[in-house]
Amino acid sequence: MEAPNHEFIDQMHAETISRLLLEPSPDAMQAYYSKLTKAHNYSDVEVRYINSRIGKGVFASKSYESNELILKEHMLVGAQHTQNKTDALVCSFCFCFIGSIELQIGRKLLFLSDKNSQSSDGHVEDSTEIESMTHITDLNSCAGNLKTPRNIDKEKGSNEDLSSNAAESLINGNIQLPFSSLFSLPAVVFCIGGCEDEFFCSEKCAKAAWESYHSLLCSGPKSLCKDKDFLCKFIHHANETNDIFLVAAKVISSTILKASSLEQLKHKNDPKKCYTSEDCINCLLEAWEPFSMGFKRLWWDSIALPIDLGADDEIGFRNEIKELASHSLKLLKGAIFEEKYAPLFSLQVYGHVIGMFELNNLDLVVASPVEDYFIYIDELDGKEKVEAEKFTRPLLDALGDDYNVPCEGTAFFPVQSCANHSCVPNMKAFKRDEDKDGQAVLLATRPIQFGEELTISYIDEDASWEERKALLKDYGFICMCPKCIKES
Numbered sequence: 001m002e003a004p005n006h007e008f009i010d011q012m013h014a015e016t017i018s019r020l021l022l023e024p025s026p027d028a029m030q031a032y033y034s035k036l037t038k039a040h041n042y043s044d045v046e047v048r049y050i051n052s053r054i055g056k057g058v059f060a061s062k063s064y065e066s067n068e069l070i071l072k073e074h075m076l077v078g079a080q081h082t083q084n085k086t087d088a089l090v091c092s093f094c095f096c097f098i099g100s101i102e103l104q105i106g107r108k109l110l111f112l113s114d115k116n117s118q119s120s121d122g123h124v125e126d127s128t129e130i131e132s133m134t135h136i137t138d139l140n141s142c143a144g145n146l147k148t149p150r151n152i153d154k155e156k157g158s159n160e161d162l163s164s165n166a167a168e169s170l171i172n173g174n175i176q177l178p179f180s181s182l183f184s185l186p187a188v189v190f191c192i193g194g195c196e197d198e199f200f201c202s203e204k205c206a207k208a209a210w211e212s213y214h215s216l217l218c219s220g221p222k223s224l225c226k227d228k229d230f231l232c233k234f235i236h237h238a239n240e241t242n243d244i245f246l247v248a249a250k251v252i253s254s255t256i257l258k259a260s261s262l263e264q265l266k267h268k269n270d271p272k273k274c275y276t277s278e279d280c281i282n283c284l285l286e287a288w289e290p291f292s293m294g295f296k297r298l299w300w301d302s303i304a305l306p307i308d309l310g311a312d313d314e315i316g317f318r319n320e321i322k323e324l325a326s327h328s329l330k331l332l333k334g335a336i337f338e339e340k341y342a343p344l345f346s347l348q349v350y351g352h353v354i355g356m357f358e359l360n361n362l363d364l365v366v367a368s369p370v371e372d373y374f375i376y377i378d379e380l381d382g383k384e385k386v387e388a389e390k391f392t393r394p395l396l397d398a399l400g401d402d403y404n405v406p407c408e409g410t411a412f413f414p415v416q417s418c419a420n421h422s423c424v425p426n427m428k429a430f431k432r433d434e435d436k437d438g439q440a441v442l443l444a445t446r447p448i449q450f451g452e453e454l455t456i457s458y459i460d461e462d463a464s465w466e467e468r469k470a471l472l473k474d475y476g477f478i479c480m481c482p483k484c485i486k487e488s
């Protein structure tokens with residue numbers, strides 16, 4: 001059965017849609033964040049309602065020294081940027097680097113040689129022995145995915161010449177680089193559903209991803225999605241336009257899966273009870289709770305107008321953005337629509353979820369272990385260094401400036417997303433050398449007293465007052481911090 005169009009969903013489910021988008025009451029909000037901060041042991045901060053103009057904010061539950069760690073927070077949902085997937089093979093659930101140093105380097109070299117072989121004059125520019133004639137994109141995969149030991153092996157069967165290639169030998173584990181065992185990474189774990197788009201660092205992460213969102217978004221044989229053709233079209237469209245749609249799809253699929261498991265639990269606990277559609281909506285609202293807390297505005301209303309567009313182009317631009325979201329949602333509906341959860345597939349809900357990311361997201365950055373590896377080799381002494389560099393120098397030369405690209409993506413962090421802006425902030429989001437995972441790290445930029453509001457800067461706080469005011473317009477408020485009051 002074809003999924004209904006957006007207008008029909010908006011009309012038929014107007015009441016549930018408005019309940020999904022209703023701003024939580026201060027009490028509900030307070031209760032949710034108290035539970036969350038307790039559950040994760042974030043006892044040194046408190047999320048509190050301030051007033052109707054500002055909404056909620058984060059406050060210090062203890063005093064902090066300058067540079068002290070305030071919070072290290074797990075994400076609620078996140079995704080690696082599509083274009084970063086060639087640079088970094090990471091666990092799709094926790095974003096740690098996986099495989100081996102050799103696999104990371106080999107994949108990158110294959111990608112570079114592919115780029116070289118596709119250069120405009122058709123000439124292969126890089127003639128080092130590392131060069132390969134293979135294409136990095138696996139066209140059988142939904143996301144145009146990247147080579148891993150499994151799909152390289154598959155190709156070897158059809159093209160024996162490739163086995164001699166150094167990059168592929170690195171990927172396949174046939175070459176071991178000196179001292180790489182000191183930088184061992186978790187082995188690649190494949191997706192439970194058999195897709196070749198997502199990889200994991202452990203069975204635990206693979207299972208957690210499968211149960212929380214991936215079973216509906218997997219393109220493999222065991223996927224629970226309704227129509228893989230639509231799913232592939234959805235993923236392709238997101239990769240071509242804006243990969244924020246992939247994060248929004250995770251929000252929708254995780255809400256469906258959670259609502260469905262809440263229903264099953266309720267049936268199990270009270271098998272004789274007759275369940276109504278209101279019970280089903282209540283499960284949906286309960287599953288939606290974490291996302292209901294995020295500050296939301298419609299994506300096409302809140303997205304900043306590109307600087308090269310004038311005020312006359314604004315309506316056209318916003319309509320185009322809305323159309324883009326509408327098309328993306330149509331494809332997602334084709335893939336995973338469920339009548340029971342139809343309100344989730346409203347364009348209003350989809351637009352607000354994307355708008356929530358636009359306003360609250362933090363960049364996800366995880367440093368590459370390949371950088372640590374090359375630094376280690378560089379810091380060796382004498383003969384050991386000379387011997388090691390015989391292997392590593394040609395690799396470094398071939399990798400060029402891109403040798404240490406981190407994992408990059410976007411993620412939503414429940415507490416960090418409650419931090420308000422100040423042009424004289426008292427904390428910043430900053431990774432220290434030891435922070436090599438996908439968690440958000442907030443550090444104090446000056447001594448902070450118990451009870452003070454914890455703020456970050458959404459913009460370049462060194463810009464002039466006029467520039468800051470213009471940049472903050474996209475966030476929908478006028479800053480009244482001491483610096484702005486003084487400079488205005």
Ligand SMILES: C[S@@+](CC[C@H](N)C(=O)[O-])C[C@H]1O[C@@H](n2cnc3c(N)ncnc32)[C@H](O)[C@@H]1O
Pocket residue numbers: 053054055056057294295359360417418419420421422475476477478479480
């Ligand atoms: C990332 S959210 C911060 C948390 C938000 N206050 C809430 O209730 O969820 C960003 C939004 O908070 C509000 N906000 C942030 N800093 C503010 C400030 N200094 N003054 C007024 N509103 C602010 C704006 O509406 C902004 O778009």
